[in-house]
Amino acid sequence: MILTAPFRDNNPRLHVVGALVGAGLLILLLALFRVQVLHAEMYGSREQSQSLRRIRIPSARGDIVDRHGVVLAENRPRYDAVIYLDQLRGSKRQDIYRVIHSHLALLAQTMNLPVTLTEQEIRAHYLKRRPLPLVVWRDLSPSLAAQFAERAGHLPAVDLVATPVRHYPHGSLAAHVLGFSGQAEQPDDEEADEFYYYQADTAGKQGVEKVCDEYLRGAPGGRTIRVNPSGQTVAETGYKPAERGDRVVLTLDARIQRIVEQALDRAPLPAGAELRAAAVVLDPRTGEVLAMASRPTFDPNLFTPGAPAEQLSWVLRNPASPLLNRAIGARYAPGSIFKPVTLLAGLQHGAVTSADSVLCEGSLHIGNRSFGCWNRRGHGRVDAATALRLSCDVWFYQKGLAIKAETIAKEAGEFGLGQLCGLDLDGEKPGLVPTPAWKRLTLGERWWDGDTAQLSIGQSFLLVTPLQMACLTAALANGGTVWRPFVVQRVVTAENLIVSETKPEARRRISASPSDIEFVRQAMLSVVQATDGTGRAAAVRGIRVAGKTGTAEADLRVHGATQRVKRTWFIAFAPYESPEVALTVLFEEGASGGHTAAPVAGQILAGIFGRTVERVGQEGLHAD
């Protein structure tokens, strides 16, 4: 039995215990404060990053259409047979691959199609991209897709997914303007961390697809999902649908484009010559590009994932570089199509009058060298208009020396030669307009009179692109306005609201007087219309076509050996009275401008205006 002892011991040690307990609780409070208040953000983001996954939904690219709404690039649905790995369960963790394999085997048996997925692909997908569908068969044909829906649709975790893929319904038509698209690079920022399921957009890689990529691409959507520690989806916490890209309306006219491409493909090339060519058709009233073609060409559909790889590699490895847009990205000596510039320079600066005549005897001695006319027999006595009509080299040699190289170069500069035209596509080359100062600086040589003579007929070091010549032709056609050429007319949203619109932009007016310009225009008219003109083959029934032929010699080095080829050109505008089109046709290798390029230009103009070409016998063709 315990006796109750009197107890008046107000034990001070209890205070010590109390203090210790209090201190302990205070420590807990402070530590909790540190974790929950001071470091809350850090732990909050750790919580999100381990349980939240974002899935990016790529957007469908906008269409590209011609000026009349003809669709040049669109999307088609691609049907992929997929399997959702996160809907499969293994009894144990290691078991899951066995389950996946038996599932795939069942699928292969049902569809009677082999599964080509590798073990590594399956494992990588399971570990890194589990909530995304794993593609078993890509791009099923419509009949296979129907078969799949019928036979395999009921299998668990299996689905048929339609993905928009880029499609160019007209194949290679306007391929160099449209360009092509491929899978976008994964953005290299913090977005692309390991918790981010990236599904690539289609990105434009060349041409309008590249330049207007920002508009065409649209805005990707996304899903935010919560996953548990085994990576299985628990809930969807957010969804934003992808926005379709804007529609790009081009200045191109698909009809004219087709006419141009067909005309190039049917060009009367000399035997053994390869088809390497370019053509540009501009509206001389605005600078709109109505057609632009380059040969050889390619089918942009080859760049969509899943296209036959061997054809694509042929395109990529072809020594003729089919991807090169020769209309803007290659430089050539212009030859006689430059003569209108020389003539105009002479008229403007008083070195030449319309009545000035020169006796052409087939060649001219300058210094100690003889410079030949293309017509070795000589043109006899020729005045300015005749010189252009017959493309008499001797007249231009002599007058060129009088006009002087600098003046000619200045005139060429006014037309935009030696500079970028400012086309709204990538890959333009500026070309080259040589001057005595340029030659001294870059080659360290003096400028000879022979150089001036060569320059006056569009040779020497002069290099131009077909687009530059088309702009020049357009300026002659419209009486002196050099337009900035453009292919993108406007960008509109899916609701047809205008996002951006290109206004025609005059780069400059050439300083030559209207009467001088008219003189050159008339001379160009006679090139085609006169029976002895060098551009007879470009004549079209019912409309008056003005033009100029050109044949420039260029030395190519092929396998170590020098090979001389003839760049053959034709520039033209029509109708003469109020020009609606200005065009340039170039063949890297042809017989002559009059024989090779002029008939092609004639075909194009006849097609554009719905006319037929004038029949001209071979004997009626005067070459240059």
Added chain:
Amino acid sequence: MPTNAPITVFKRMDWLLFAVMIALVVVGVCFIYSASYRGPGQPMPAFWRMQLVWFGVGLGLYLVVMAVDYRLICQWATLWYALAILLLLLVLVVGVKVYGARRWLGVGRLGIQPAELAKLALIIGLAYYLFHRTPEQRRRASTVWSGLLLMAMPFVLILVEPDLGSAMTLIPITFGMLFVAGARGKHLVLAALLGLCLTPVAWWHMKKYQRQRLTVFLNPDRDPLGAGWNLNQSLIAVGSGGVTGKGFLQGTQNSLGYLPRTVAPNDFLFSVIAEEKGFVGSAGVVGLYALLLWRGLWIAAHARDRLGMLLATGIVAMLFFHVFVNIGMTIGLMPVTGVPLPLLSYGGSFVLVTMTALGLLQNIWIHRRNY
């Protein structure tokens, strides 16, 4: 004297202590519910209802213990102590093996953990022993050694189960009671140093998982997907709760299973509260415990005799250790051990032990001085 009329008991009991206890019980049941919640339409595990049953039983014990004079209960101290040792021996022989440790004695479908009962038995035994020593005797080293010996028997038996956390609980109980009983500081320090010297031996005998837990405590990022998982996920849960929390049933760490479902309702219940109620909630819980422990010490200071004072001190030491180690564990302040949070964590044995201990506190208060 042994028993009191119910009316007097209710008139004299500490209603604040009772209210704090009920508050903690309610919070506990609510968050055990939340901790086992897995989303709408998912089957609801019955943990929270089981816990209510345990509290029902515990409340019965509470009333009984409250009503019978603590001096009478302590007269049987030797019996309680012997019984506890017997059960500890029994569990080593016929205990149910869970996760490689024999801690459970199966009684039908229910299981009890003798280690939890041993804590209470030690408190009563020590109080009874120290109460019967004269003040001079209590200042002798021999009293300290005897006290430590009383502790050592259950300590070793619990350690070999193994249950490191429960064994460690006996240390603050013993030292706290010896200290309050008047043992000399130098003797206590000497005893503590001796204990430290024995630590390497303990380390040597530890299981691999125990060592891992301790090393992980020192460096939680060493193995975040393995041994450090619980600690890391608990830290993320507590930290991401922020100031005000994500809301009841909104804790993703717990419902998605990042905080493992096997530990969320018991050892890591505090993490669930902290995630869903934020710093406000966790400070509230700490505040409730502060109130409880302060009442305990108040009762110790106002006990009728040294026996009551020692009993109350032992109970406060036990509860404090549990609170500190458990909450400290959820935020990486303490190593991960299975020390439950009094009145909150899911688990029958410790609920019963805590309720009995609180009943004893009430008992001491009812029979306080000036009576």
